[in-house]
Amino acid sequence: MLAVFFVPLVFINIGAIASPWLLFALYITSGIGMAGIGMGIMHDAIHGAYSKNQRVNKYLGYTMNLIGANATVWKIQHNVLHHTYTNIEGADDDINAPFFLRFSPHAKKNILHRFQHWYVWFFYGLSTVSWVTAKDFIRLVRYRKMGYMSKKNEFRNEIIKVTGWKLLYYSYALTIPMLTVPLAPWIIILAFLSMHFVTGLLISTIFQVAHIMPSTEFPLPDEDGLIEGDWYSHQLATTTNFAPKSSFFSWLIGGLNYQIEHHLLPNVCHVHYKKISNIVAATAREYGMPYNTKRTFAAAIRDHVGVLRKLGKMQPITTQSNLNF
Structure with a gap:
């Protein structure tokens, strides 16, 4: 995947590309690698x-920075907020959407949401270009207010690091190509955006279909701010697997079709999820707990679209619920 991302960019950066079609093809290939x-x-x-070596994990985590995002911000947004508060309105950043999208039955509704199952794909495609430009800075400010950066100068140092990494990314992903590729700048910018559109569409779809589904729940805290039940049953109730029999697809998306196993055991490498899934499914059946799975990715997308359509029509509700009604 590192080669799929970087090799096309090398050819672009050395100015070896003069064809707009080839430029777009290389950038899109790089987007798949991203x-x-x-x-x-x-x-x-x-x-x-x-x-098992945490130093290896640390340095491979910087691949996040190399593709324009930031490992520190992701760790808070994903590891802490998403994995701890899965599908909880106002706490899980993965369902905290801008006003024109609605990912929870408890979120406010407006007239635009009626059409979101049509236009959501466009915004999924724009998600990473927004991410690598402004979203990391916005989240850093918000996470500081939430108390996640309380050490002296921690926030300032992170702002400097995020800025430095993004300058590095934009230098080889866009600036140098604009200087070396013998094509009009607007063509290069469009090709760059096409790379991000492919990346954004792939990543957003994979992550969102795992949680915004008919069978997943959207729990609400009680008056004391507590969620009923234990954390493990919460993960089973709010997560869905898809395409469990497709080994190639599982390799391609880093095992994220086994989202249940990942949420229950996030510190286990994804190469083990398939074997673990048999144990998890059997245990869920034994104790009468949900184990949501879709046979194919296409079926998961179809149900995801159905949920987005329902969310676009239904009024906000104030009780714990799923959308399987």
Whole structure:
């Protein structure tokens, strides 16, 4: 995946490309590699699951920075907020959407949401270009207010690091190509955006279909701020697997089709999820707990679209619920 990402960019950076079609093809190929790095390398590494050696995990986690995002921000957003508060409105950053998208039955509704199952794919595609430009800075400010950066000068140092990594990324992903490729700048910018559109669409779809599904629950805390039940049953109730029999697809997306196993055992490398899934499924059946799975990725997308359509029509509710009604 590192080669799929970097090799096309090398050819672009040395100015060896003069054809717009080839430029787009190389950038899009690089976008597939970028998604592969995100799902199959940095995701395990930042969870501390890629290797038993934490130094290996630390440095492979920096692949997140090499593709324009930031490992520190991701660790808070994903490892802490998403994995601890899965599908909880206002706490899980993966369902905290801008006003034109609605990912929870407890979120406010507006007239635009009626059409979100049509236009959501466009915004999924834009998600990573937004991420590598402004979103990391916005989240750093918000996480500081939430108390995640309380050490002296920690926030300032992270701002400097994030800025430095992004300057490095934009230098080889866009700036140098604009200087070396003998094509109009607007063509290069469009090709760069096409790379991010492919990455954003792939990553957003994979992550969102695991949790915004008909059978997943969207728990609410009680008046004391507590969620009913234990953390493990919460993960089973809010997560869905898909395409469990496709070994190639599982390799391609870093085992993220086994989201249940990942949420229960995030410190275990994804290469073990398939075997672990048999044990988890049997245990869930034994204790009468949910084990949500879809046979194919296409079926998961179809149900995800159905949920987005329902969310676009239904009024906000204030009780714990799923959307399987």
